[in-house]
Amino acid sequence: MDLSFSKAELEFRKEIRSWLRENVPEEQLESFDTQVGFQQHRDWEKTLHAGNWGMVTWPKEYGGRGCSLIEWLIFEEEYYRAKAPLRVNQNGLFLLGPTLMEFGSKEQKERFLPKMALGEEIWAQGWSEPNAGSDMAAIRTKAIRKGEKYVVTGQKIWSTRAVWADWIFGMFRTDPQSERHHGLSFILVPLHSKGVTIRPIAQLNGLTGFAEVFFDEVEVPADCLLGEEGDGWKVAMATAGFERGLMLRSPARFQETARRLVDLYKKNKQQADNDPSIREAVLRAYLDAESYCLLTYQTASRLVNGGHIGPESSTNKVFWSELDQSMHSTALSIIGARADLMSGITGTELTADWLEGWLFAQSGPIYAGTNEVQRNIISERMLGMPR
Amino acid sequence: MDLSFSKAELEFRKEIRSWLRENVPEEQLESFDTQVGFQQHRDWEKTLHAGNWGMVTWPKEYGGRGCSLIEWLIFEEEYYRAKAPLRVNQNGLFLLGPTLMEFGSKEQKERFLPKMALGEEIWAQGWSEPNAGSDMAAIRTKAIRKGEKYVVTGQKIWSTRAVWADWIFGMFRTDPQSERHHGLSFILVPLHSKGVTIRPIAQLNGLTGFAEVFFDEVEVPADCLLGEEGDGWKVAMATAGFERGLMLRSPARFQETARRLVDLYKKNKQQADNDPSIREAVLRAYLDAESYCLLTYQTASRLVNGGHIGPESSTNKVFWSELDQSMHSTALSIIGARADLMSGITGTELTADWLEGWLFAQSGPIYAGTNEVQRNIISERMLGMPR
């Protein structure tokens, strides 16, 4: 155990810090759930790529730097510290990317990964269907093999980024007779294909962060199949593991929120101390964000040393999503009488970002597998309790 | 709505207050889970009865005063305020008593109620069996009708007060072919019968508060059947309702604990304020105890006006048991470095009563139907969610 950074790690930190200092746009970009913002974020991905920071853990041949997971965590720390823009291509970079690395053919990797790192192709996810949310095995959208193509018919829903993205990935039923986990295949579909209709869905904040995607006999080249036909469940489970796991939810994100929360409390201490629950909640935010960071470094170290990620990715999912909810609730308690306001009152601080964050935090325990499903996984796979 | 007490209610309060002032023993009795304490408490029941305070809500002909539920709440407030002893016969007075009133024949009421009010016959409950705890329908102990007797064979467990009580009540399978809720009957069994063996079970505090009761061909007179043969489930559900409901868990009990907690906090304020969660928890204890009192008065008023008790008795059960746990945890947090000590250190307050109370509070969410089962009842019967 050595909890200090090596010289190389410190160098790496210095390098990314100075690059970010020079390149992070001064003005905050629009939300990537608007058309303008989407393009701004796509441009930012290109800027990152130009600095060779598109996806630091990927192998160099696919547009990465071949960094270790520890370096990834350092990158993320600096990234959040610099208040750099959110990653519009996170579905591609963190979910599909690692899955392609594990299950993709050489051709597929070469075809998809570099354009992903470059921000040229932005990915939507197609996990859910109207009757297959938590229960992914209930998927019904079909992809029937006809010669060198799959013909896709059906409907996905809650597809994040789908409104303006280029591609979508997901599971499709390639064997129409099959049931549940069987007969599914993991397929990549270009969203600009004939027969694809996208109906944007507005979220609580009024922006269209996700969409319903309808497929009407959409023809997809057969080489868009990832893994073997019928192996979709296996491939998707690996992807879902990444999603809950290490890559997507950097501790830095929550530590930055905790830092802002401590700041908010200090600035509003007198008013905040009226509510005796706040001081405790602020302390807890700090400790929990710190614990999340520690566990992540521990897991990263284990993986670096050859270990594998297990059901503990579910403990992560529950922990960060509840932490995020609780930090934002605490912030609203501090803001108190102005908690619901989106515009500022003269002479007071603008707190709309906390309110937006609070709304967003409510989705944490729902997406990427509800926390109820995660707790089932924890009890069944980690503790071995009966199904 | 009139939230002031009537003249008659105020008179009643005055009367019980002055009686208690003169009669409550100065020294605390031993625990009724000891042999000596059991006898002391039985004597106290006799003293209460001598003052005609044995069971104030019962009709006069059965040893009561015919008081209203509001007067019952007043009685209980004064009782806890006076720190009068716990009721060793609560199984009889609050559970079996009302059930007898509803389902008993005239002879049964005359036979059992007066001796119950007098403290001459103390009752144990026989709800659970080794494989029928939360799942009461899994009961297997048989009571087979043979002429004018039932012959009882089997085993009950977690029978509170059974170590020194005189009688036990419970459900028995009178139809040996039956399953689940059917074929059960509610029967009263004298514990001093031939064939009854009692194995005391020690609780977390080391005292034998409950027991395992074995029945080996125990002969019970047929007139000990309460309600019709085969109606046991119906009768037991009414009893279980009383248990969770209004009578057994007086708000006064929790308000007295909340008062002591506020006192403990005020005495140890400086040390307690080290932990910022405590002030909030103390406030919450006060508010929740008050809310519990308010809801109880509301329910009592509704019943006085001809209403019926419904599944909200389950909301009560969950609320008071979690309140009790949380108040005692808060107390231990205040006591801090001495929280685990049963004997005092020179110069510091003796806090063993909080520790004993904390242990006892842990049983609240378990007995009388676990809180998990109560939440099922709330969601299914009160909210109408699917089973």
Add this chain to the structure above:
Amino acid sequence: MDFTFTEEQLLLRDSTRNLLTTEVTPSRLRKQWESHGIADADLWNKMLDLGIISSTIPEELGGSGLNSVDFVLLAEECGYVALAEPVVYTALVVVPLLCELEGDFPRELLSGLVKGDYRISVACPFTGLVEDADTSAFVLKFNSNKDLVACSVTGAELSPIRSIDPGRRVFGFKECEPGKVLMENERFECLHELLINLMAFANAAQSLGLSQRMLDLAVSYTKDRYQFRKPIGSFQAVKHLLANVAIKLEFAKPSVYRAAHSLLQYAPKRSLHVSHAKIAACEAASLAAKNSLQAHGAMGYTWEYDLHIFIKRSLVLSSTGGDLGFHKARLLDSLFSNDFQLGPTATFS
């Protein structure tokens, strides 16, 4: 001691419920949102015609003379439908405040309200913001001298403030002339406390209805939504999410009803009872919002589904009328004072 509502009170509640659930539908609320800040005058006029607006005005001034205990159940129903028009504030804040004042002008204002000549708003004593200022003729506020004054809206500077709840129409307010003094500052403490109590109580009562609405939506959704071949409402985890809301709500209700009674009776502990009610009811609504959303899953997170209307309203009701910190501090001050009575016999004493 009788902690029940009369048959009459319950009947009035039922008829109000029928009216509101028919008139104030989510689609009507959404239409108002789309009007970009223009109030729903038709709805207000309907409520005026039905006498709901003037219901708490004394009979001798043309109202129905309902008191806080009569009206609390109606406020709950207004919360249930997330009524955006300021009916509850008019009936439970503006009217009782004016009734507290002597002199001709307050009576005149009340008569104007009954007749529908104009509307009256109050400035929030915490932020100075005024709900629905643009549709009001007068704003009641404390001036810098601590006098209670009625300011004319004509000529005043209104700056619209955006809330997360598109149904909340709220403004910064700067009067152009001093306003007419309704009460000199010697009664400031008392009126200021009264105003806060009235606002907090109004919010608490509405929060009960909001909680019930969010619970109802979730129960109904989870009955019909199937996952793993079963309605999701049959899973214990989902059941218990909602059972917890039901428990919290059950125990919040009587605290609000007691507050209604204490306000009516000028009970010495009325401010504490109001604070208790505000905390309990807003916390119930906050849990209802969180758990109902969780029970809905992604559907609850969409704009097109109605749940968020109620979630956002619950946030408004919690932050206004004194936030939880204000009410907790007020309770704590008393609770830890030396002469505070608590314990088994203190609740109704």
Add this chain to the structure above:
Amino acid sequence: MDFTFTEEQLLLRDSTRNLLTTEVTPSRLRKQWESHGIADADLWNKMLDLGIISSTIPEELGGSGLNSVDFVLLAEECGYVALAEPVVYTALVVVPLLCELEGDFPRELLSGLVKGDYRISVACPFTGLVEDADTSAFVLKFNSNKDLVACSVTGAELSPIRSIDPGRRVFGFKECEPGKVLMENERFECLHELLINLMAFANAAQSLGLSQRMLDLAVSYTKDRYQFRKPIGSFQAVKHLLANVAIKLEFAKPSVYRAAHSLLQYAPKRSLHVSHAKIAACEAASLAAKNSLQAHGAMGYTWEYDLHIFIKRSLVLSSTGGDLGFHKARLLDSLFSNDFQLGPTATFS
């Protein structure tokens, strides 16, 4: 940066686990309880022979020279079996405290420990109580002059104190003579802080093991216990009770391991890291106690079932070594100070 244990450290953990689970069974603990306060000398001697007692003593004094990172996993295992003998306090508190001191006498004391000549205890800096004073030859304590002294137990006045945990053997202690000064009071602040950190860390590490034990008991019980014709462990409500414990425990562990590392490295924030560890681990144990008991139902509430052994021990570990209030206050002081660094890059800086 490498946040893993070495192969060697893990092997030592495994062999200690095997030893402890075989030797320190619940029935052995119960026998000790029934001895009315007499320590289990056989067990101590066995641990002494195996070198566990002296494992953290430097090699040049005859020990194995394990450091806090090496030993933390062993302390966890001691917690898992609720070991009542003061092995962890000896290795993680007494020894490191003595190692901090210069001069011959501390070295002499350490040598005596290695040889098994005697045992040494410390007086709790919060209560003055001494664990296992009756089996010790010396008690380390701060005298009224704030010097650290070693008092002889011979002739001292020991008053047994009863804990809810019958395995805790603790005494009021009043020495009959002043005791030998180990360190003058100029280093008081530093040593006092060190002592508290060592005790808190020792308790945190044991609490992890205790939590795991309570979780294991509950998982195993709910697999076999049937209600409603199913193992109760298949009900979501029961599953989620225990999943919550697993989550809390997973996230407590690395905070304890970091504390081990920070103590070893004399890291500037070591006291904060220890406080974090103490809070996280004791809260995990407290949740494990509550939820495991709930999952067990009435069985868990009996004396004859073993769960309460661990529940009671968890209460002891939480209250001693600085209660949660002490550790929270220490953290809060820093957290709200002006120069405290926090945020994405501050954890290991």
